[in-house]
Amino acid sequence: MKKTENTPIATRQVFFITTSLLVIIGHFFLIKLFLEWSGRDAWLGMTIGFLLGFIIFLAMAKLNEKLYGYTIVEHFFSWCGPWFGRLLTIPIILYYFILSLITLYGLSIFINSVFLRDHPLWLISIVFSVSVFYMVHQGIEVIARVAEWIIIINILSGLSISFLLRDKKDYSQLLPILENGFNPIIPVIIFTIAVFGEMLVLLMLNVRKESEKSISYIKVYIILFIANLIIFPSTASGPVAIFGEEQAKQLTYPVESMVRLISFGFIERFDIYGLSIMSVSAFLRIALLHYGTSLAISQWFNLKDYRYVNWLLGGLLFYASIRTFDHIVDFYNFLRDYYFYGIISVIFILLLSVAVMIFPKLTSSQDINGEFINSSEVKK
Known part of the structure; x- marks a missing residue:
């Protein structure tokens, strides 16, 4: 099989690129829906969703280890043949593209509506698009290395913001718990689990344990789970503790509204710093998703290099981002109506992990002549 990209990333880098992938969708996009649905109990729904989703992290660790090399x-081309394999991978490619689309539009409309209201949406979108496509052109190693620095800064920033807002929070506003019963948090649980389906894009990467002393696949995913388990519920509890349930439900960007309350010395608009952090994180998320989409399409057409697809597909992504949604209301309606279908991706991840454990031959890959190459040999 003709390889279009074989650059591996280290197991430790999974933590950084996946945190940027998951946090943005929960922190800035879905949180509005979660608060609308379950109010002060949104944090509980997110927590339950995470606990139920722990098995998905374990499944991804197993898949990254067993499917290394391809x-x-x-x-899919190896398992199902070139034609049927292509047919089965079309939904995966569309899934990656849709996730890229909602992220690019979500970031652009956020900046347009909160910070740069006098600038047209297309201008903001094209600036970020070109930057993302250039990073993707440089390769997955560049994306992973940038993510290492950015996520460390994000974590330190998050801790600092939480500390600076501590006096403004009244956690008694989170009580009583489940006053309206369990039903309001069910959609929050489902959507939280659907978020984990986005990790499917990691199966477009070669994740390598560089040495015996390197962190293992399972450990890095457990650390990833714990870190995001702490991050996600706090996104929902913070706005309610500060603004109260009713006001928090009305906020389009609850996290940005919290950060706007901070003044630090001569800095009166601390949310500008929050904008920078959010923008770079979303930038990394789009880069990872667009890389996965471009690489998948190049392999679908058996092309030597994904970089040509990157720019051509990038043009389509930009155009779709300014044409698909007429208003931010349409954007949230789309998330409300369709995002939960990410559960299908979750089910696929779980079934695939079971399959590779039951049928070890699936962890081997065929070359173009039909000969099997064991994934353990590829690692060496």
Whole structure:
């Protein structure tokens, strides 16, 4: 099989690129829906969703280890043949593209509506698009290395923001718990689990344990789970503790509204710093998703280099981002109506992990002549 990209990333880098992937969708996009649905109990729904989703993290660890050497698209070609394999991977490619689309539009409309109201949406979108496509052109190693620094800064920033807002929070506003019963948090649980389906894009990467002393696949995913388990519920509890349940439900960007309350010395608009952090994190998320989409399409057409697809597909992504949604209301309606279908991706991840454990031969890949190459040999 013709390889279009074989650059591996280290197991430790999974934590950084996946945190940027998951946090943005929960922190800035879905949180509004979660608060609308379950109010002060949103944090509980997110927590339950995370606990139920722990098995998905374990499944991804197993898949990254067992399927090393080839992407999920290449494996499907091997398992199902070139034609049927291509047919089965079309939904995966569309899924990656849609996630890229909602992220690019979500970031652009956020900046347009909160900070740069006098600038047209298309201008903001094209600036970020070109930057993302250039990073993708440089390769997955560049994306992973940038993510290492950015996520460390994000974590330190999050801790600092939480500390600076501590006096403004009244956690008694989170009580009583489940006053309206369990039903309001059910959609929050479902959507939280659906978020984990986005990790499917990691099966487009080669994740390598560089040495015996390197962190293992399972450990890095457990650390990823714990870190995001702490981050996600606090996103929902913070706005309610500060603004109260009713006001928090009315906020389009609850996290940004919290950060805006901070003044630090001569800095009166601390949310500008929050904008920078959010923008770079979303930038990394789009880069990872667009990389996965471009690589998948290049392998679908058996092209030597994904970089040509990157720019051509990038043009389509930009155009779709300014044409798909007429208003931010349409954007949230789309998330409300369709995002939960990410559960299908979750089910696929779980079934695939079971399959590779039951049928070890699936962890081997065929070359173009039909000969099997064991994934353990690829690692060496």
